Amino acid sequence: MDEISATAHTRRFKKGERLYQPLDESDSLYIVHKGFVRIYRLTENGKEQLVRFLGPGDFTGEMALFRSSLHDSFAEATRDTAVCVITKDDLQPLLATYPAISLKILAEFSNRLEQSERQTTLVATEKVENRLAMFLVELLEEGSNIATLPMTKKDLASFLGTTPETISRKLGAMEDRGLIRHISNREIAIMDADELLLG
Incomplete structure (x- = not known):
């Protein structure tokens, strides 16, 4: 935790301000410390589709830890929000040193996949x-x-x-x-x- 804290820096976002948007480089993990963030995509006709809602302790941007990519969604603060940001270059060595961190992230991937499948089933049936x-x-x-x-x-x-x-x-x-x-x-x-x- 001390090593992670040493690499993280805090960013503050006002209500309505975006953490990232589609085509921004995905190179950091964002952990919500205070406030709320909504993750959404735009459909072809410009309608918003909410993907996730993040509160304190939740994180986004985790795909950046495993591969270089661009964001495909919007992340927007729904109130004044404080976020801890850790770059891929800082966190990857820690993942190699402390595999338990990777396991926690994989567990969260599993939870999100389950929630996504349940949500898809609900909307469809x-x-x-x-x-x-x-x-x-x-x-x-x-x-x-x-x-x-x-x-x-x-x-x-x-x-x-x-x-x-x-x-x-x-x-x-x-x-x-x-x-x-x-x-x-x-x-x-x-x-x-x-x-x-x-x-």
């Missing part, structure tokens, strides 16, 4: 209300019934393959049925998770 219900329940911490949305409804709609209007309508219908209760714009109480998943 489940109705919007089912996708939304599963997403909300997955946000619950053990022993809590409060789901805190990590993103705006616009980003959530992109992530679930629908529109912000549909998200608002479905959330309203769930609340009318007593399945959820809005506490604030980002916090939602799940009144009955089992019933919510059953639709």
Whole structure:
């Protein structure tokens, strides 16, 4: 950890500022220290498709550690954000010295692949209300019934393959049925998770 800390440097990004964009050289690992970053791509018709949402402790740019490449997505701070940046040239020797770091990164690759496959299956096979219900329940911490949305409804709609209007309508219908209760714009109480998943 001391050796990694010695090679890392902190960069700060204002809300809306991009860490990188398509065709930028991918030569660094970005670890979110404070704030949030959304990773998205643009479809051929210019529509945003949210890929991932990163919070403190999450990272992006890991492909740079294994091969030279260009970024194919946008990374944008959704609020004032602090990121630790480690270049490929600094980190590769550490990966050779400490294989456990490589194993951790590979484990994260595996997790992301699993999430991506699950997301693809959801969008292809489940109705919007089912996708939304599963997403909300997955946000619950053990022993809590409060789901805190990590993103705006616009980003959530992109992530679930629908529109912000549909998200608002479905959330309203769930609340009318007593399945959820809005506490604030980002916090939602799940009144009955089992019933919510059953639709």
